[in-house]
Amino acid sequence: MKTIVINKTSKQIETDIEKVANILKNGGTVAFPTETVYGLGANALDEEAVGKIFKAKGRPSDNPLIVHIADIQMLDQLAEEVTEKQKKIIEAFWPGPLTLILKKKKAVPDCVTGGLDTVAIRYPDHPLAQEIIRKATVPIAAPSANLSGKPSPTKGEHVVEDLKGRVDAIVLGEDCKIGIESTVLDTTGEIPMILRPGGVSREDLERVVGTVEIDRGLDAEGHVQPKSPGMKYTHYAPKAKVIVYNGNSHLMVEKIIYESNTLTKQGKKVGIMACDETQTAYEGCVKSLGSRQDMQGVASKLFHTLRDFDKEAVDIILAESFESKGLGVAVMNRLVKSAGYNMVNVKG
Numbered sequence: 001m002k003t004i005v006i007n008k009t010s011k012q013i014e015t016d017i018e019k020v021a022n023i024l025k026n027g028g029t030v031a032f033p034t035e036t037v038y039g040l041g042a043n044a045l046d047e048e049a050v051g052k053i054f055k056a057k058g059r060p061s062d063n064p065l066i067v068h069i070a071d072i073q074m075l076d077q078l079a080e081e082v083t084e085k086q087k088k089i090i091e092a093f094w095p096g097p098l099t100l101i102l103k104k105k106k107a108v109p110d111c112v113t114g115g116l117d118t119v120a121i122r123y124p125d126h127p128l129a130q131e132i133i134r135k136a137t138v139p140i141a142a143p144s145a146n147l148s149g150k151p152s153p154t155k156g157e158h159v160v161e162d163l164k165g166r167v168d169a170i171v172l173g174e175d176c177k178i179g180i181e182s183t184v185l186d187t188t189g190e191i192p193m194i195l196r197p198g199g200v201s202r203e204d205l206e207r208v209v210g211t212v213e214i215d216r217g218l219d220a221e222g223h224v225q226p227k228s229p230g231m232k233y234t235h236y237a238p239k240a241k242v243i244v245y246n247g248n249s250h251l252m253v254e255k256i257i258y259e260s261n262t263l264t265k266q267g268k269k270v271g272i273m274a275c276d277e278t279q280t281a282y283e284g285c286v287k288s289l290g291s292r293q294d295m296q297g298v299a300s301k302l303f304h305t306l307r308d309f310d311k312e313a314v315d316i317i318l319a320e321s322f323e324s325k326g327l328g329v330a331v332m333n334r335l336v337k338s339a340g341y342n343m344v345n346v347k348g
């Protein structure tokens, strides 16, 4: 399949946007940047178009998609009545990195929702994404624009690497600011529940709506089934094996140095995923996610750092862990999943 690749900096960007909007209207697939990660879009109300997303990504069909809107009016086509509490959340966090689970309308095809009676909706905070959706004039179903199982794409080159030849068009913009996907919040029950931690933290949500729960299935290392269908899959995995080390900073660093030396002696190529505060303690292929004081920076570097290790053809990545609070909850969720729950607790 021929993929049109469009650059945001192109002189004829307006005509190009018209072109991709038409592709979407006519049932095609277009990858575009959002503030979280790149998305692979198709008309959410066109079953055949949505089928092309699953095919291009190699995505299991029981994993429902997020529908993207760029105008609050588009909600009427997708969701049943919106409650006062839901309106309050929408006002506080849209446009932005928050996906709401709402009761769906019949018009939303089953292939979008994995047969559930709810639909996931997000209003992205990204001018280019908004313009594409508005010009397409239809709600756009869009999962992250990576091959299923790989780390989500935060740079245009990741999308080209994964999807060129598999989709109709790719729109390249700047790197994604947030770099980790949206928070998925189920608002259909009495108390809102986080089904996937992401760009909006639990603390941020609680400041607006009071108590917010977090799905127990997320912490259970695969023992309890998570409520969101997508969270059960191994995800975000680079080609190399990943091990996450958890514990007091000093012990964690000592343990990683020890393991790295042992593995190197065995002839393995080791990558170490560290932070600015610790990176000089290590030798070899070391990459920093930035300062621990800047979790926004850490989140934005996580996925592309995992992909960068693959480019260096390391066999194994030894990763430091981060504190599970604020954005750190989403970072640790993705990191632990990229490791297939392979986590070592270092004790003194």
Ligand code: TXA
Pocket: 034, 036, 037, 038, 039, 040, 063, 064, 065, 066, 099, 101, 113, 116, 118, 119, 120, 122, 124, 142, 143, 144, 145, 180, 181, 182, 183, 184, 195, 196, 227, 228, 229, 230, 231
């Ligand atoms: O930031 C994001 O959310 C990005 C950008 C492109 O917007 N999109 C994204 O989509 O991460 P995806 O398909 O990679 O993840 C969608 C998640 C999955 O975990 C899926 O199971 C969950 O949302 N989901 C979708 N519909 C749902 C529903 N009705 N109930 C529960 N979970 C749902």
Ligand code: MG
Pocket: 143, 144, 152
């Ligand atoms: Mg994804």
